[in-house]
Amino acid sequence: MNKTKIGIGFIGFGTVGQGVWKHLQSQREELEERLGVSISFPKIAVRDLKRERGVSVPAETLTLDPMEVVNHPDVNIVCELMGGTTKAKDYTLAALKLGKVVVSANKALIYEFGREIFDAVKEFGGHYYFEASVAGGIPIIKTLREGLVANRFASIAGIINGTCNYILSRMEAEGKSYEEILQDAKKLGYVEADDRLDLDGWDAFHKAVILAFLAHGKWVSERDALVEGIRNVTLEDMHRARDFGYRIKLLGMIRRNFKTGALSLGVYPALIPLDKTLARVDGVYNAIKLSGDVAGTTILIGRGAGQDATSSAVISDIVDAMIGIRDNAHKFLTPSDIDACYRLGESARMATMDEIRSKFYLRISILDEPGTLVGFYSVLAKHGVSVARVVTYEHQGERRGTITLATYPTSEAIMERVVDELKQLPEILTAPLVLRIYEPTRE
Numbered sequence: 001m002n003k004t005k006i007g008i009g010f011i012g013f014g015t016v017g018q019g020v021w022k023h024l025q026s027q028r029e030e031l032e033e034r035l036g037v038s039i040s041f042p043k044i045a046v047r048d049l050k051r052e053r054g055v056s057v058p059a060e061t062l063t064l065d066p067m068e069v070v071n072h073p074d075v076n077i078v079c080e081l082m083g084g085t086t087k088a089k090d091y092t093l094a095a096l097k098l099g100k101v102v103v104s105a106n107k108a109l110i111y112e113f114g115r116e117i118f119d120a121v122k123e124f125g126g127h128y129y130f131e132a133s134v135a136g137g138i139p140i141i142k143t144l145r146e147g148l149v150a151n152r153f154a155s156i157a158g159i160i161n162g163t164c165n166y167i168l169s170r171m172e173a174e175g176k177s178y179e180e181i182l183q184d185a186k187k188l189g190y191v192e193a194d195d196r197l198d199l200d201g202w203d204a205f206h207k208a209v210i211l212a213f214l215a216h217g218k219w220v221s222e223r224d225a226l227v228e229g230i231r232n233v234t235l236e237d238m239h240r241a242r243d244f245g246y247r248i249k250l251l252g253m254i255r256r257n258f259k260t261g262a263l264s265l266g267v268y269p270a271l272i273p274l275d276k277t278l279a280r281v282d283g284v285y286n287a288i289k290l291s292g293d294v295a296g297t298t299i300l301i302g303r304g305a306g307q308d309a310t311s312s313a314v315i316s317d318i319v320d321a322m323i324g325i326r327d328n329a330h331k332f333l334t335p336s337d338i339d340a341c342y343r344l345g346e347s348a349r350m351a352t353m354d355e356i357r358s359k360f361y362l363r364i365s366i367l368d369e370p371g372t373l374v375g376f377y378s379v380l381a382k383h384g385v386s387v388a389r390v391v392t393y394e395h396q397g398e399r400r401g402t403i404t405l406a407t408y409p410t411s412e413a414i415m416e417r418v419v420d421e422l423k424q425l426p427e428i429l430t431a432p433l434v435l436r437i438y439e440p441t442r443e
């Protein structure tokens with residue numbers, strides 16, 4: 001029987017590209033046998049031909065021109081593993097226009113140009129696979145689109161940035177400051193060159209947007225989301241949170257109210273009850289908790305980044321793409337799939353700040369004098385915010401105290417007004433820190 005010829009090209013051959021190459025080489029025979037295909041690697045585009053790499057490839061395979069990969073007649077799967085958005089978009093669209101398959105791990109690209117890429121898939125008949133773009137080795141996209149396809153998701157909560165989880169976990173375990181652990185994380189290469197992507201929540205936001213599109217059919221923009229990073233979380237907050245029975249994690253939250261159509265998306269440091277699975281996910285690990293109306297709760301935990309975990313996800317896409325090419329029938333993100341996603345989005349609208357509700361944790365530095373609490377409590381009372389727990393701490397030898405409190409559920413809009421008014425009080429010494437408290441559905 002004639003084997004289907006599959007040519008895999010790479011644009012980008014760094015951490016992920018080399019990992020994919022390495023594991024594909026070692027599994028090549030088995031994959032060829034299992035899938036009935038014959039695999040070749042015709043072209044690899046890089047930026048620097050002289051750069052030392054961890055794997056050796058035939059010199060004639062390397063090129064400086066990514067379009068050589070796109071246009072190569074033997075390449076039918078283009079792995080876009082270069083990162084960035086401008087050039088990566090051009091090469092992706094060029095390959096899709098030729099009807100080729102593009103496999104990518106590029107969450108920033110999908111966030112910025114997902115609509116355009118999916119339009120090109122519909123128009124030109126190419127295919128786009130992007131399992132590795134969210135949560136590294138965790139097969140979250142396949143889980144959403146295949147294993148749990150029967151479900152609608154009222155909530156998807158995830159620890160989807162391994163770098164922040166690593167920093168927060170080590171701060172708590174070792175009692176060290178954010179700055180100290182951040183320097184270590186940088187030395188270990190865990191932090192993106194543009195550290196705002198990790199530390200200010202943008203990388204997690206891009207991933208949450210991809211999940212929200214797949215689950216609810218809406219591309220959520222920056223202005224419709226709450227995005228906060230971990231820079232303001234202190235060791236003191238971690239201790240106070242623990243006193244209240246919580247741990248602090250950077251959480252991506254996608255919530256949908258199917259009665260009202262309201263969809264909300266946020267990335268922020270949140271207090272998670274100590275006994276919940278998400279609170280126990282440490283280090284560079286990621287976790288995603290899906291609350292489906294048919295299957296109930298499903299929690300996936302795994303490595304969120306790194307060469308091997310990311311390669312594992314890229315290779316799973318390559319295998320699906322090879323089957324799609326072999327059978328001339330791709331099952332993922334077909335034009336009808338894309339249309340179905342957008343149709344899902346027609347009944348969704350972004351939730352208002354009045355509709356997004358949770359419990360909140362507040363830390364306030366306040367002048368330590370008789371009567372200073374009166375103003376503070378009257379602001380809370382004026383806005384109908386009830387306090388579930390409160391602890392005050394004195395600072396020996398200083399005229400300031402710290403109040404930490406947990407509220408009952410209230411809205412984002414109300415909490416914003418409370419904080420604005422608290423900031424006006426002369427006895428409040430610094431802007432209050434506000435964190436959300438995660439209220440899990442049943443696990």
Ligand SMILES: NC(=O)c1ccc[n+]([C@@H]2O[C@H](COP(=O)([O-])OP(=O)(O)OC[C@H]3O[C@@H](n4cnc5c(N)ncnc54)[C@H](OP(=O)(O)O)[C@@H]3O)[C@@H](O)[C@H]2O)c1
Binds near residue numbers: 015046047084304
């Ligand atoms: N690393 C992870 O753990 C991880 C996890 C999930 C997703 N991702 C995503 O995977 C993608 C790749 O990440 P990575 O960590 O592998 O990046 P990386 O190590 O920096 O590798 C990037 C590669 O792209 C090449 N490149 C850059 N610009 C190019 C251009 N204009 N023309 C040709 N080649 C170019 C570089 O060439 P040279 O080698 O010659 O410099 C390098 O080989 C990114 O989208 C990233 O967000 C990474």
